[in-house]
Amino acid sequence: NAGVTQTPKFQVLKTGQSMTLQCAQDMNHNSMYWYRQDPGMGLRLIYYSASEGTTDKGEVPNGYNVSRLNKREFSLRLESAAPSQTSVYFCASSGGTGRVLTQHFGDGTRLSIL
């Protein structure tokens, strides 16, 4: 049981390049999330998808787009990468009863933008 799988694990980009971070979960969870983690700032929510077919902005959505491809997959796209987007990106999914949701995280994608 893999849980939440993120690809790639590491990536180096040049300013202006684009790329898509992939995330897949095998727990049949409805909700999925993308966070970025910067030193001393904890996790900040970029986008989330409460259920298949819906996406909503989080705290720091600028410069990013997302696609909830199906119930399993939620991708994050950087259209024109900037050095300020150098960070560790985590995908998570959540399941539970009612509105009490516990989150399951992937191991992250470490992204450097030069």
Added chain:
Amino acid sequence: SQQGEEDPQALSIQEGENATMNCSYKTSINNLQWYRQNSGRGLVHLILIRSNEREKHSGRLRVTLDTSKKSSSLLITASRAADTASYFCATDTPSGTYKYIFGTGTRLKVLA
């Protein structure tokens, strides 16, 4: 802005001692969760406490919640070197939009 703020930012203790870390938040919540993050890994859920609960236990973990002070504490008893990690609190949002807001974390180092 961050909903949760952990205190202290870093904590270093000897193996066998207890570790206490605190979380303060700003708005009303339905529940609060604690997560652990080992170096280079994703976060792992530890424990959840609902707003109508005051204390909860799970193994060597004890969580308290004081909604009047908008604060929570996580106590790890008889700490082990394997407890070395960062610990985060996460609160749901008042509007209940299926999202959580994480604090800045406490880095715990347990010395053998």
